[in-house]
Amino acid sequence: MKKNIKEAIIEAAIKLFNSNGYSGTSIRDIAGYANVNSATVAYYFENKLGLLEYCFTHFYEQYLGIMEEEYALVGLGAKDCVKRMTAKLLHYQCDNIHLANVVYREMSLDSQIVREIMSTYNLKEKYYFQKIFEKGMEWKEFQPHSVPYLIIQLKGLLMMPFMNSHYLREVMYIFPNERFFEQKYLNEMYNWIENTLCNGVVVKKEAIL
Template sequence: MSEATRDKMKEAAARLFYTQGYHGTSVRHIAEQANVNIALVSYYFGGKKGLFEQLMTQFLEGYLEAMHIDDETRMKSTREQLLSVIRSLLSYQQNHYHLARMVHREMTMDSVLVRELMSTYLRKEKHDFEQLLRRGMKEGSFNKQPIDFVLIQLRGMITLPYYSPQYLRELYQLSTTEPYFINRYVEHLTSWIDSCLCGIEPTRTNRVMLKIN
């Protein structure tokens, strides 16, 4: 029962922090949305701040877990590994839409919490992507180019659908929460990776299909 109550409060808080922001959300709002006694927020999380921090770290821990490359995927090319990681991260954010929106927005703020998270979780994300890109460049799968610039482009493309869904909705005429959005978006990311990272000239058929999509 306690775990179910905790989950209800976290789900309610994620929705409220997403729609109203941290400062616009009160403990009473969270309790009302979760249909629990207001005292339980302090009992389980030590208050609004503790709940907010737990949601942030919970999302980022899951995000890093989604980057994990299993043994079967590790046997594939670095290009396929990169595409697998990208799809996994997009799916993870789609499955945790409110949390993703909340976290990406809060990560733009300058605060002690954000600086701590940047120095741990986001540094690990950078390290894992960097290792994969360097391995691909060493093997000749990827063209040699500035790693940092590629990282900026990759992270932007992976987080944009959930950081700025309105822009993607206008571009694709498709909500980023719809299940087939990821397949369509990954088609375009694959074309970018093949062209910019792998130096593969897209076939005429692929170019036509991308224009149609």
């Protein structure tokens, strides 16, 4: 029963943070939506900040777990690695669309609270992207590029649909919650990998052994 109550509180917080923003949501709002009293919310999460920290931690622990699993296979090829990683990260975000919306929107506000929560996660994410890009260039799979610029581009592609879905609709005529969005958008990300990152480079197998 306790697990169900906690999950109800989390679902309420994500729903309300997504629709009203973190600053526009109160503990009383969350408690009312979850059909519990405010003391119950405090029992599980102490305060509203505790709920926001949970949202970030839950989102990024799984997100970075995907990156770690795929990076472990980078020896099979950097291009294949970044494609698999991109596909799985996009799928994870689509499967957790409201949570992704909350996390990315609060990140965009650049508050001290968010910087403190995100400091370690950002470093880990940057590390995996950087190592893949560096190995891809070393193995001649990728064209020479500015690695920081590539990281910004790829991260921007991953975040954009969940930060500004209405603008995405204006450009691509589809919302992230629509049925065919994931495959359509993934195809565009693959085009970026092939045409910008790789630029038609043909890799000899021995180059990555």
